[in-house]
Amino acid sequence: MQPDDSLPTVADESAPTTRCRILATANTFFHEIGYQKTTVADIARALKMSPANVYRFFDSKKAINEAVLERLIGEVEALVAAIADRAGLTPTERLVTAIESLHGHSMDRYERYPRIHEMVEAAMGESWDVCRHHVARVTAVFERIIREGVRTGEFDTPDPALAAGCVHVGVIRYTHPLLVGQPVLPPVPPLQAMIDFLLRSLAPRRG
Amino acid sequence: MQPDDSLPTVADESAPTTRCRILATANTFFHEIGYQKTTVADIARALKMSPANVYRFFDSKKAINEAVLERLIGEVEALVAAIADRAGLTPTERLVTAIESLHGHSMDRYERYPRIHEMVEAAMGESWDVCRHHVARVTAVFERIIREGVRTGEFDTPDPALAAGCVHVGVIRYTHPLLVGQPVLPPVPPLQAMIDFLLRSLAPRRG
Numbered sequence: 001m002q003p004d005d006s007l008p009t010v011a012d013e014s015a016p017t018t019r020c021r022i023l024a025t026a027n028t029f030f031h032e033i034g035y036q037k038t039t040v041a042d043i044a045r046a047l048k049m050s051p052a053n054v055y056r057f058f059d060s061k062k063a064i065n066e067a068v069l070e071r072l073i074g075e076v077e078a079l080v081a082a083i084a085d086r087a088g089l090t091p092t093e094r095l096v097t098a099i100e101s102l103h104g105h106s107m108d109r110y111e112r113y114p115r116i117h118e119m120v121e122a123a124m125g126e127s128w129d130v131c132r133h134h135v136a137r138v139t140a141v142f143e144r145i146i147r148e149g150v151r152t153g154e155f156d157t158p159d160p161a162l163a164a165g166c167v168h169v170g171v172i173r174y175t176h177p178l179l180v181g182q183p184v185l186p187p188v189p190p191l192q193a194m195i196d197f198l199l200r201s202l203a204p205r206r207g
Numbered sequence: 208m209q210p211d212d213s214l215p216t217v218a219d220e221s222a223p224t225t226r227c228r229i230l231a232t233a234n235t236f237f238h239e240i241g242y243q244k245t246t247v248a249d250i251a252r253a254l255k256m257s258p259a260n261v262y263r264f265f266d267s268k269k270a271i272n273e274a275v276l277e278r279l280i281g282e283v284e285a286l287v288a289a290i291a292d293r294a295g296l297t298p299t300e301r302l303v304t305a306i307e308s309l310h311g312h313s314m315d316r317y318e319r320y321p322r323i324h325e326m327v328e329a330a331m332g333e334s335w336d337v338c339r340h341h342v343a344r345v346t347a348v349f350e351r352i353i354r355e356g357v358r359t360g361e362f363d364t365p366d367p368a369l370a371a372g373c374v375h376v377g378v379i380r381y382t383h384p385l386l387v388g389q390p391v392l393p394p395v396p397p398l399q400a401m402i403d404f405l406l407r408s409l410a411p412r413r414g
């Protein structure tokens with residue numbers, strides 16, 4: 001049997017724990033004093049480590065931000081994927097619930113941690129791939145729901161992947177961390193009206 | 208005949224000029240060194256004025272930012288309104304052209320002045336009304352185009368104002384100054400695909 005490279009070896013056993021402690025501490029600093037003001041030295045000091053030791057695990061503050069974001073993002077993706085698999089819902093209900101859940105999660109995070117914007121802004125500039133992969137994974141879940149709806153005849157679209165991208169981009173005002181904090185007042189439609197508008201584009205044509 | 212209150216009186220004659228010079232200078236500073244780093248003292252010094260004199264025209268940096276933004280925004284609104292009135296275009300062509308023009312204008316500004324983000328971010332936090340009025344005015348133009356399309360039978364929607372809001376919000380990824388600089392790569396659909404998806408929602412149902 002070949003050894004699995006993705007598992008830590010015995011010598012690395014303590015590594016995931018230290019990694020996790022660094023990420024948890026960085027996450028606290030980013031939320032409390034903001035991404036820009038946090039230094040690797042702050043994180044090291046809080047953990048009673050040398051900065052050199054932190055750099056053994058992450059070669060830059062950017063790498064720490066990427067890992068913190070990946071963890072936050074992973075939670076949202078798990079939530080949306082669970083909705084796509086939830087029994088007893090029609091594809092339309094799954095799509096609506098997934099969008100509402102993205103919105104709710106984003107609002108909740110914004111209200112509790114307004115400074116998260118700074119992290120996301122930094123990521124959009126420095127770690128665009130992390131953002132892009134997140135969009136790709138959420139859109140893939142939307143695509144799975146839309147394909148199922150095409151199969152049941154609830155949706156009609158020649159290109160479920162493209163339609164999924166359009167639905168995801170279409171609700172960005174209600175889910176994107178940089179925009180979600182702005183009040184949704186007329187002429188910005190309530191989220192439910194926007195979802196109805198997008199669903200109408202997916203509806204089968206009669207005749 | 209009643210005097211027109213919107214015109215400057217003789218005593219105010221020099222006021223618009225000084226106001227304009229302050230705004231033009233502020234605009235240059237905001238674009239070159241950014242909104243956060245620009246001070247009222249910088250603007251005053253560049254104009255060989257005292258800061259107190261600047262404050263005679265604008266009571267805060269926020270007020271200067273609002274006026275600079277209103278000017279920039281006014282250009283975009285004029286552009287979109289002109290498209291809505293352009294002869295020889297169908298309502299669909301007007302809507303598509305108006306959206307493409309919002310996108311092009313926003314991209315162009317982003318490419319030439321990446322620091323404009325700072326101004327817009329500040330406005331979203333401090334002068335939300337300026338942003339909201341802009342959205343309202345552009346959406347009102349979209350509504351006008353959609354009403355015309357309903358009249359000609361090209362569009363079908365029970366609520367043109369709401370539909371206009373949905374179309375405007377639906378293209379925000381391609382027009383919002385905070386997002387427009389991010390690369391449009393899969394799974395983000397190209398703008399034209401997004402417009403087609405939104406138009407499909409407005410299309411009359413057969414049968």
